[in-house]
Amino acid sequence: EAGVTQFPSHSVIEKGQTVTLRCDPISGHDNLYWYRRVMGKEIKFLLHFVKESKQDESGMPNNRFLAERTGGTYSTLKVQPAELEDSGVYFCASSVFRPPGEQYFGPGTRLTVT
Amino acid sequence: AQKVTQAQTEISVVEKEDVTLDCVYETRDTTYYLFWYKQPPSGELVFLIRRNSFDEQNEISGRYSWNFQKSTSSFNFTITASQVVDSAVYFCALSEAGDDKIIFGKGTRLHILP
Numbered sequence: 001e002a003g004v005t006q007f008p009s010h011s012v013i014e015k016g017q018t019v020t021l022r023c024d025p026i027s028g029h030d031n032l033y034w035y036r037r038v039m040g041k042e043i044k045f046l047l048h049f050v051k052e053s054k055q056d057e058s059g060m061p062n063n064r065f066l067a068e069r070t071g072g073t074y075s076t077l078k079v080q081p082a083e084l085e086d087s088g089v090y091f092c093a094s095s096v097f098r099p100p101g102e103q104y105f106g107p108g109t110r111l112t113v114t
Numbered sequence: 115a116q117k118v119t120q121a122q123t124e125i126s127v128v129e130k131e132d133v134t135l136d137c138v139y140e141t142r143d144t145t146y147y148l149f150w151y152k153q154p155p156s157g158e159l160v161f162l163i164r165r166n167s168f169d170e171q172n173e174i175s176g177r178y179s180w181n182f183q184k185s186t187s188s189f190n191f192t193i194t195a196s197q198v199v200d201s202a203v204y205f206c207a208l209s210e211a212g213d214d215k216i217i218f219g220k221g222t223r224l225h226i227l228p
Contacts, residue, residue, distance in 0.1 A: 003158070033214075042118075043159075043205065045215035056214040091159065103216065105151070105159035 004106035012112045018080040025094030038088040082113045120219035135191040137206030145211035148189045153203040
């Protein structure tokens, strides 16, 4: 069974540019989560989808971040325009059941904004 | 408020030594879940264990063991007879019942020296 995949693995962009991160969850997992780890800090929750619906987006830092999950399959996280403080590792996770069900994490996308 | 504290930022031990990673949590809920995740150099977060707040029984899985003590709000992780492959960053995490998010600690980087 394929795990959670994320693309790209690493992205370097300039401040003010736009970047779109993609997450493909494990097939059949209705729950999809985005987390972010800024250098030296905790991994922090961004949002949670159940199928195509946003269940909880309380962790989204501001309106420069837009997450979508059309069709309830893969998800994208767009940052527009990117700022220096957006640099970090963005993790995606998926699960069959809602928390506290086991969440399977992807390898993350390392975003560097210069 | 929810919080997970991993006071040890980095630990180095020689192979075959035992090592304990500390985790202290804060929550006002009586129903909650505790987790440990491993992040090897490849980057993904690997689920190790989930414990609910009503089950204080310690758990052993091979060389891994977990000590959950509600009286001290701690959920410590011990690796017995450590191996080089155990080198990774280990995250302790908390989820409250009915909440979608997992709250992570900052992680402990473990180096097992040959």
